[in-house]
Amino acid sequence: MNRWGRAVVLLAVLTVLASAVALALALxxxxxxxxxxxxxxxxxxxxxxxxxVLGDFSVELLDGRRFDQSDLIGTVSVVNVWGSWCxxxxxxxxxxxxxxxxxxxxxxxxxINVRDNPASAQAFERSFEIPxxxxxxxxxxxxxxxxxxxxxxxxxxxxxxxDEQGRVAARVVGPVDAATLRGLVLDALxxxx
Numbered sequence: 001m002n003r004w005g006r007a008v009v010l011l012a013v014l015t016v017l018a019s020a021v022a023l024a025l026a027l028x029x030x031x032x033x034x035x036x037x038x039x040x041x042x043x044x045x046x047x048x049x050x051x052x053v054l055g056d057f058s059v060e061l062l063d064g065r066r067f068d069q070s071d072l073i074g075t076v077s078v079v080n081v082w083g084s085w086c087x088x089x090x091x092x093x094x095x096x097x098x099x100x101x102x103x104x105x106x107x108x109x110x111x112i113n114v115r116d117n118p119a120s121a122q123a124f125e126r127s128f129e130i131p132x133x134x135x136x137x138x139x140x141x142x143x144x145x146x147x148x149x150x151x152x153x154x155x156x157x158x159x160x161x162x163d164e165q166g167r168v169a170a171r172v173v174g175p176v177d178a179a180t181l182r183g184l185v186l187d188a189l190x191x192x193x
Contacts (some may be wrong), residue, residue, distance in 0.1 A: 010076040040178035042174045045187065051167035055146035061123055062113065064141045067133065069146060069166060076169075076188045077108040077183065080150055081144065082134075084116050085116035088175040089157045093128040096159075096176035099185065100131050107185055108132075115154045161188050 018112045046052075053131040058068040072079070100109045110133030113121040121137060124130075130141055135143045144151045150160050161170040161184045170184040 008170055018079050020176065035184065037071045040102075041179060043170070043172050043184070045170045045184065048163070048167070051169060052148045052150050053162065054162060054166040054168070055148060057143050057146040059143050060136040060137050061133045062118060062125070063133065065133070067110070072108055072162055073165055073166045074108065075108045075111065076106070076107075076164060076185055077166075078159060078185060079110045079112060079162065080157060080159045081112045081114060081140075081153065081155070081174075082124075082179060083114050084120045086156050088116065089124075090128075092157055092175035092177070093124075093130070095176065095181065097128060097130060098178050099181045102182070103185060104190065112140050112143050112151070159183055163188050 054069050056069055058066060060065050071171035078096075078100070080092075082093075090102060096109070096124070097149045100107070111125075111130065111132065114137060116124075116137050118136060121134060125134065140153065143155055147160060147168065150171050151158055155173050157175055159172045159176045159181065160168050161181075163169045169188040172180065
């Protein structure tokens with residue numbers, strides 16, 4: 001193996017290790033930080049009186065349109081932090097797409113792309129046929145900060161479900177499957193699972 005091949009392998013190993021450390025830190029933050037909600041594994045649900053309120057933000061989407069927090073108010077919303085370089089993001093993408101298509105207009109979906117270049121992010125979206133918009137990587141930090149610690153760029157992937165008032169009703173650190181996400185969304189909608 002030439003030195004470029006070794007460099008690529010080393011970079012891949014370091015990326016996996018960094019992701020593992022980030023996930024461990026996010027889990028510790030979830031355990032220490034909030035004392036809010038009931039936690040089972042990597043999933044937390046928050047009772048209405050303990051829900052964090054979404055802060056103000058205005059960002060550019062990958063397609064060039066603008067998006068702000070008011071676009072997430074008035075409907076239950078799912079916000080997913082992802083990157084094209086993230087293996088677990090690739091694992092969960094078909095489940096996110098399935099739930100987004102199944103729930104249609106009842107729920108707003110938004111992706112927050114981190115640490116990608118726009119071309120890689122758009123290729124990922126085409127490859128998985130993502131039916132909802134994503135925040136441009138340059139604006140990811142602005143969007144994430146509005147979630148008051150419920151989302152972090154260090155825990156990729158992670159997902160939050162917002163209630164109709166724009167408050168964090170649930171959080172998943174790590175990949176989410178369709179059944180879990182659908183259940184969290186239906187809980188936020190007040191519908192029977």
